[in-house]
Amino acid sequence: MARSVTHAVRSSPYWPVVAHPVLRRLLPGYMVSSLGDGMAVVAVSWLAVELAPAGDRGLWVALAAAAYTLPGAAGAVLLNRLLRGLRPARLASWDALLRACALGAIPLAHTTGVLSIRLYVALLAASSVLHSWGQAGTYTLIARQLPEDPRLAGNAVLSTIGSTATVTGPLLAAPLIVWGGAVSVLAVDAVTFTVLAATLRLGVPPDADKSPLDGATQAPPTSGFGVIRHDRRLLSLLLLSAGFFLLFGPVYVALPLHVAHDLHAPVGVLATFYSLFGAGAVAGALLTGYLRRLPLGPTAAGIVVVSGAALLPLGLGAPTLAALVGFALVGLLWPPYSSMSTTLFQHSTTPALLPQVLAIVSAVRILAVPLGTLLGGPAVAAFGPTRTLLVSAVGILALGLAAAAALPPRGQPTDRDRQPTDPAPKPPTTSHA
Structure with a gap:
């Protein structure tokens, strides 16, 4: 029995990740910081x-939530010249250190009696300035440590850690807020980022953080968007x-109003929607590593198609059970899409250019959902909650179908066959989703 369990563990697609001599030292740090x-x-x-x-209060709550994420998108663009030549572990550790210092300043200011709402939002904004670069450093480090085949599993491990934290973190935060106030949770969050920074500093040997091109060439003087713009x-x-x-994004505005006004349902129904989405995300993150044999481009486009179709019951006013199942399916598909799209960028970009490219990818992800959420307010005012959900579902479905139609015909090179882009990229002759 023990031998069969050992064999099953070692044959898992995640074994090369958790057994890797460098990554196994880093994963506990990421688990702690994700929980924070x-x-x-x-x-x-x-x-x-x-x-x-x-x-x-409404205005300041929105500003605080935005400040904790959105400055990272600006940092991806404005800090390109300063940060593009740094090694991945240093990018990730600098992000963690900045978060630890800025978030740690919040309970310190609160204790000394100088914490105002304006200072609070400013410290939240400062904490997130390097976040896109930190994400880029993390996923570049994975790309440099793992051969091409296990990279999807490596990305999926981080996705699993993040998805699990979104479910368990709020459950742990609630009693801590009751005991010590919300400021105590941010103090704990600062400590978790200190742990991550120390893990990155101590757990990555200098040689393990090198690109194959280090010593032969410097990072080209270009932005990540410049690289992406020249590669279709x-x-x-x-x-x-x-x-x-x-x-x-508009789903986050329309769904609560749909439950309250259209369904006349209690808040427990809304909580069930989000809980099922979170549970689906955890399951999807665990499943992702087993999808490594699928072609990444077509699968990513297919995920978008299925996600749009899964949201249709919400927009069509289907029975609540059908809408819940569809929303859980979207949660299940979310981590595979994120991991697969990241893996595609890792496969298609040279090591010297990868941090710049992944910083732009992270910035787009940081911006897109909040921007869609902002657009959800006018959309709900114009169309109502249910029709806004229908517009989102149909739009996602159409986008996925268009991406699938733009894929290269069968028989042409796939994402597994292509070589990474050159340091001075030229426009290719085929498009790729």
């Missing part, structure tokens, strides 16, 4: 409610991701 971020999802908004003037495969994939996340 999952807890902070609740605390960031709650502390804004406590600090903001009563008449402007990468540009198509970036546009697909941006469109997918943008069109899903």
